[in-house]
Amino acid sequence: xxxxxxxxxxxxxxxxxxxITGDTGKSDxxxxxxxxxLKLDIASDIVIEREFKKLSCIKEIVSEEQDDIVKINENxxxxxxxxxxDGSSLVDVNLSVGSIYGIYENxxxxxxxxxxxxxxxxxxxxxxxxxxxTLKMYRLQKGxxxxxxxxxxxxxxxxxxxxxxxxxxYPHHKTMIDAFFADGYRLRYSGGMVPDLHQILLKGxxxxxxxxxxxxxxxxxxxxxxxxxxxxxxxxxxxQATDGINDVLEVPTTHIHDTxxxxxxxxxxxxxxxxxxxxNV
Ligand code: F6P
Ligand code: MG
Numbered sequence: 001x002x003x004x005x006x007x008x009x010x011x012x013x014x015x016x017x018x019x020i021t022g023d024t025g026k027s028d029x030x031x032x033x034x035x036x037x038l039k040l041d042i043a044s045d046i047v048i049e050r051e052f053k054k055l056s057c058i059k060e061i062v063s064e065e066q067d068d069i070v071k072i073n074e075n076x077x078x079x080x081x082x083x084x085x086d087g088s089s090l091v092d093v094n095l096s097v098g099s100i101y102g103i104y105e106n107x108x109x110x111x112x113x114x115x116x117x118x119x120x121x122x123x124x125x126x127x128x129x130x131x132x133x134t135l136k137m138y139r140l141q142k143g144x145x146x147x148x149x150x151x152x153x154x155x156x157x158x159x160x161x162x163x164x165x166x167x168x169x170y171p172h173h174k175t176m177i178d179a180f181f182a183d184g185y186r187l188r189y190s191g192g193m194v195p196d197l198h199q200i201l202l203k204g205x206x207x208x209x210x211x212x213x214x215x216x217x218x219x220x221x222x223x224x225x226x227x228x229x230x231x232x233x234x235x236x237x238x239x240q241a242t243d244g245i246n247d248v249l250e251v252p253t254t255h256i257h258d259t260x261x262x263x264x265x266x267x268x269x270x271x272x273x274x275x276x277x278x279x280n281v
Contacts (some may be wrong), residue, residue, distance in 0.1 A: 001103070001115060004058070004078065005129065007051040008101060009145055012119050012127065014047045015085065015099060016140075019121055024092040032067050032257045033222065040091055041065050044084035044099070052080060062108065062256050064225040069108075069256065078114075079104040081224035081256070087192030096122035098194025102229035108256060110249035116229035116236075120198050128198070130236035135201070153239040156268035157205025160185045161196040164220065168213035172280040176273065180207065193221065197230055197264060201237055205266030207273070211244070212261040219261040223253050227262045240270035244277030 022040050029037045045065040052061050052072065059076030062069045064083040080103050087097040103115040116130045125140035128151065135152070138145040162177045169177075181187070185206065190196055193208070200206040210221050221227050231241030231248045241248045241264045251260050263273045 001078075003055050004052075004080070004101075004103060005117070007055060008048075008099075008117055008119070008127070011044075011048045011051045012099065012125065012140070013143070015044045015119075016121060016125055018043045018047070019085075019091055019097065022091075031065050033064075033259075037065060038085075038088045038091075040088045041085050044088075048082055048084050048099070062224065064222060064257075077105060079106075079108055081108055081229075083222070083225040086194050086226065087190075090190070090192050095190055095192060096120055096195035097192055098198075100194060100226055100229050102224060102232070108224050109253050110223065110228045110231065110251060113228050113232045113249065116232040118194055118198070118229065118233065120194050122195060126198070128201075128233065130233040132232065132236055135233060135237040151201050151237050153201065153234070153237045153266045154204040155266055157200060157203065157207070157266050158185060159188045159200055159203055159206035160269075161189045161200065161206070161208040162187075163189070163193075163208070163210035164213050165215065168215045169211065170214065170280070172276055173209075173211050173213075176276045177209070180269070180272075193226060193230070197233070200265065201234075205239065205269070207263065207265035207269035209263045209273070210261065211263075216259070218259045220259055221262055223251065223258045223260050224256055227260050230264055231262070234264045239264065239266045241265075242270055242274055242277075244273060245281065 027037045058072045060079045062081045083100040099119045101117040104112045120126045127138045137148045139148050234241045243261050
């Protein structure tokens with residue numbers, strides 16, 4: 001696992017340079033989910049793939065930016081799914097973005113995720129590593145990732161980040177989000193899931209939601225690259241992640257680019273989500 005962390009550190013330094021100096025324009029390609037890829041997405045993806053290909057402990061990798069799994073070493077132990085530059089369309093307006101890595105054993109399913117790592121590129125670069133029991137944050141300082149703190153969620157927070165197109169929300173979802181606001185929750189939504197989830201983790205708790213909607217019943221966020229890694233991260237910090245009904249890590253995966261409705265948060269908020277959704281299946 002240490003080798004993987006070291007490879008991610010090397011890739012992170014290079015991606016930081018790509019963000020600072022790279023061309024924020026569109027490429028001519030679309031990824032598997034139909035998003036137009038930016039040149040930044042492609043450049044970041046190349047860096048990560050190059051670093052992972054050097055490691056014999058990795059069996060397979062799959063990127064949000066690619067259609068298929070890339071096989072690396074038949075005898076490798078780990079499988080890694082990654083989103084090289086989540087929120088890349090925010091770079092041109094100078095908002096924070098991130099990289100997300102889910103590390104799996106045996107197969108790419110929520111049940112088999114064994115570690116997750118995300119990197120936030122904001123005013124500072126921070127790397128957060130989840131091992132299932134703890135969540136540890138490191139900050140880039142003078143070229144080194146320095147340990148800063150363990151992150152632990154409170155039982156109840158004060159922030160909410162409600163994602164997706166409100167026009168397409170189901171009525172019970174809208175009622176629930178409104179109720180959180182009526183209860184004093186404050187809106188925090190930048191449109192980048194990495195900084196939005198990072199903020200909730202560091203400010204003690206709250207709720208990030210990206211529900212199924214009338215136009216996208218299975219939501220938008222991808223299981224392997226976004227949902228499962230952050231579910232593992234939140235659980236490692238003492239919080240929860242659900243698809244509304246079940247622990248989202250138990251939701252089956254039929255295709256590497258499957259999406260899932262998802263809610264990440266501290267215990268109080270997620271228990272409310274489960275109560276509301278269980279009555280509205
Ligand atoms: O990768 C998808 C993403 O950019 C996330 O970073 C973010 O949380 C989400 O999309 C925002 O989607 P929307 O604009 O629909 O709320
Ligand atoms: Mg993404």
